[in-house]
Amino acid sequence: MSAHHAKGPLHLQAAAGASGLLALLGLVMFALVHHHGTQTALEATQRLNLGLARYVVAHLEGGMVDRSGHPDGRRMTALAQQVMMINPAVEVYLLSTDGQVLAHALDGELPVDPIGRRVDMAPVQRLSTPALAAPRLPVLGDDPRRPGQRTIVSVAPVADAGTTTGYMYIVLHGQALRTVAGNLADSQALRELLLGLVLVTAMAAGVLALALRRLTRPLRQLAAELDAFRTEPGTPGSPRAQDELGVLRMAIAALQQRVGEQFARLEQADSQRRELISSISHDLRTPLSNIRGYVETVLLRGDGLAVETRAQHLRTALRHTDLLNRRVRDLFELSKLDAGRQTPRQDRFCLAELLQDVVQNYQLPARHQGVAIAMAANSLRQARVTADIAMIERVLQNLIDNALRFTAAGGQVTLVVTASGAQYAISVTDTGRGIPAEHLPHIFDRYWRAGPDEEMRAGTSSGLGLAIVKRILELHGSAVRVTSALAQGTRVEFALPLAA
The missing domain is CATH 3.30.565.10 (Histidine kinase-like ATPase, C-terminal domain)
Incomplete structure (x- = not known):
C-alpha cells in the first residue's frame, strides 16, 4: 500500500474531483459552442455571398483576360473597388484555369505579393460547377494572401467566347473581417461567459461539498469510532490517515493484527493449560503412589508390622505428603508467574x-x-x-x-x-x-x-x-x-x- 496518501476528508476530495470534471466539461462545451458558432457564422456568410462571384462575372463588360492570357489590371482594379464598396471584408483575385493567381486588387503594402501562387482547385471546382449538387457549406478554399490558411470563398468561372479563361475568386473572410473576429475574441461578452463558467463551477463545487458531507456523515462517524478503537491512549506516534477510507483501511489492519495476537495468546494459554495439566499429573503421580503404597502396607499388615517399621512407613508417607504440598505450591506459583498475575x-x-x-x-x-x-x-x-x-x-x-x-x-x-x-x-x-x-x-x-x-x-x-x-x-x-x-x-x- 504504492501507499495511498490522502489529501483531506473524503467529501472534499469527491467535491474537488467532481468540480474539476465539471470545469473540464464546461471548457469542452465552451470550445464546442465556440467552434459551432464559428462554423455557423462561416456557413451563413458563405451562403449569403455564394453567388457574389457569379454576379460580378455576369455584370462584367468585356473580359478580364486578353487573348494573350494576360489579365487586364486596370479593369481588375476598378472591379475590385466596386465590389469592396459593397462589402469591404472581401478580397478579389483572378485565377488561371490551373489555380495560379493572375491578378488582385489588395490595398496597402504586402509582405509577399500573392501573384503567382497557386490555390487548391478542388474547392474551386465544387463551387463553380453547376452540374454538381449543391455543396455542403462551408467549403473552405486556400487564402492566397496567407499561405497554409483556408477560408470561405465565392467562385465563378470567367469565360471568353464560351471558353473558360480563368476564375473569379473572392475571399469572403478577408483581413478586415479577421481583424474584427480577433477583436471579438477579446470581447467583454466572452470574458463574461468565461467568468460565468467559473462561478457556476464554484457554486457546483460548494453544493457538491455540502451534499457529500451530509451523505458521508455516517461514514465519518464510523471511521472516527474505528480510529478511536484502533489508537490506544498514550500512543501519539501511531500513524493516522487523513480520509475516511484510509482510517477504515488502517483500522481493519489493526483489528486483523489484534485478532491474530488474541488467537496467538489463546493458543499459548491453551498450550500452557495442557502443559499445566500434564505437569500436575507428572508431579503428583510419584508422591501419591508412594503414600498409597505405604498406607496400604500399614493397613494390610496391621499388627503384623513391627512398631518401628510401622512408624518408619508413616514417617515416609508424611515426608511424601510434605513433598506433595511443596509441589502443589510450586506449581501454582510458577503458573501465576507464567500467566503474568504476579508483578514484582x-x-x-x-x-x-x-x-x-x-x-x-x-x-x-x-x-x-x-x-x-x-x-x-x-x-x-x-x-x-x-x-x-x-x-x-x-x-x-x-x-x-x-x-x-x-x-x-x-x-x-x-x-x-x-x-x-x-x-x-x-x-x-x-x-x-x-x-x-x-x-x-x-x-x-x-x-x-x-x-x-x-x-x-x-x-x-x-x-x-x-x-x-x-x-x-x-x-x-x-x-x-x-x-x-x-x-x-x-x-x-x-x-x-x-x-x-
Missing part, C-alpha cells in the same frame, strides 16, 4: 541483611546434612537494591535448596555480594559434585533431571525450583548465569539494580 514490587532493602536472614534459617538443616553455609566475609554489608524482597528471598531459598541437595557432607555453601557497575551481583557457590557441561543448558527446564540417579531422589525436589528462579529474575529484568566444574562445585549468579 519495587522494594528498597539491604541485600546483606536479607542474605544473612536466609543463611540463618538454613543453619539447622545444613548442620544436620554436615554442610557449612555462610555469607562470605568480603561481601558488601551496606548494599541496597530495588526489587521485590519476597521474590528475591524465594530465589535464594531455591538456590540454597538446590546447592544443599547436591553437596555431600563436609562441603560448603557460600553466599557473596559484590559490586558490578550500577548493580550488585549475588552468587551462591557450593562445593558439590558439579554439573556436566552438556547439562547446563537444560537445568532451568521444568522437570528436567540429569539421569536415573536423580529420579531416585524423588521426595527431595519438585523439579520446579530453578524454573521458578529463572522466571522471577526475568520479571526483574535480570539473567541468571551458571558455571560449574565436575567434582569441584557450581556457582549461580544474578544481579539486581542499586537502590535510587
Whole structure:
C-alpha cells in the first residue's frame, strides 16, 4: 500500500474531483459552442455571398483576360473597388484555369505579393460547377494572401467566347473581417461567459461539498469510532490517515493484527493449560503412589508390622505428603508467574541483611546434612537494591535448596555480594559434585533431571525450583548465569539494580 496518501476528508476530495470534471466539461462545451458558432457564422456568410462571384462575372463588360492570357489590371482594379464598396471584408483575385493567381486588387503594402501562387482547385471546382449538387457549406478554399490558411470563398468561372479563361475568386473572410473576429475574441461578452463558467463551477463545487458531507456523515462517524478503537491512549506516534477510507483501511489492519495476537495468546494459554495439566499429573503421580503404597502396607499388615517399621512407613508417607504440598505450591506459583498475575514490587532493602536472614534459617538443616553455609566475609554489608524482597528471598531459598541437595557432607555453601557497575551481583557457590557441561543448558527446564540417579531422589525436589528462579529474575529484568566444574562445585549468579 504504492501507499495511498490522502489529501483531506473524503467529501472534499469527491467535491474537488467532481468540480474539476465539471470545469473540464464546461471548457469542452465552451470550445464546442465556440467552434459551432464559428462554423455557423462561416456557413451563413458563405451562403449569403455564394453567388457574389457569379454576379460580378455576369455584370462584367468585356473580359478580364486578353487573348494573350494576360489579365487586364486596370479593369481588375476598378472591379475590385466596386465590389469592396459593397462589402469591404472581401478580397478579389483572378485565377488561371490551373489555380495560379493572375491578378488582385489588395490595398496597402504586402509582405509577399500573392501573384503567382497557386490555390487548391478542388474547392474551386465544387463551387463553380453547376452540374454538381449543391455543396455542403462551408467549403473552405486556400487564402492566397496567407499561405497554409483556408477560408470561405465565392467562385465563378470567367469565360471568353464560351471558353473558360480563368476564375473569379473572392475571399469572403478577408483581413478586415479577421481583424474584427480577433477583436471579438477579446470581447467583454466572452470574458463574461468565461467568468460565468467559473462561478457556476464554484457554486457546483460548494453544493457538491455540502451534499457529500451530509451523505458521508455516517461514514465519518464510523471511521472516527474505528480510529478511536484502533489508537490506544498514550500512543501519539501511531500513524493516522487523513480520509475516511484510509482510517477504515488502517483500522481493519489493526483489528486483523489484534485478532491474530488474541488467537496467538489463546493458543499459548491453551498450550500452557495442557502443559499445566500434564505437569500436575507428572508431579503428583510419584508422591501419591508412594503414600498409597505405604498406607496400604500399614493397613494390610496391621499388627503384623513391627512398631518401628510401622512408624518408619508413616514417617515416609508424611515426608511424601510434605513433598506433595511443596509441589502443589510450586506449581501454582510458577503458573501465576507464567500467566503474568504476579508483578514484582519495587522494594528498597539491604541485600546483606536479607542474605544473612536466609543463611540463618538454613543453619539447622545444613548442620544436620554436615554442610557449612555462610555469607562470605568480603561481601558488601551496606548494599541496597530495588526489587521485590519476597521474590528475591524465594530465589535464594531455591538456590540454597538446590546447592544443599547436591553437596555431600563436609562441603560448603557460600553466599557473596559484590559490586558490578550500577548493580550488585549475588552468587551462591557450593562445593558439590558439579554439573556436566552438556547439562547446563537444560537445568532451568521444568522437570528436567540429569539421569536415573536423580529420579531416585524423588521426595527431595519438585523439579520446579530453578524454573521458578529463572522466571522471577526475568520479571526483574535480570539473567541468571551458571558455571560449574565436575567434582569441584557450581556457582549461580544474578544481579539486581542499586537502590535510587
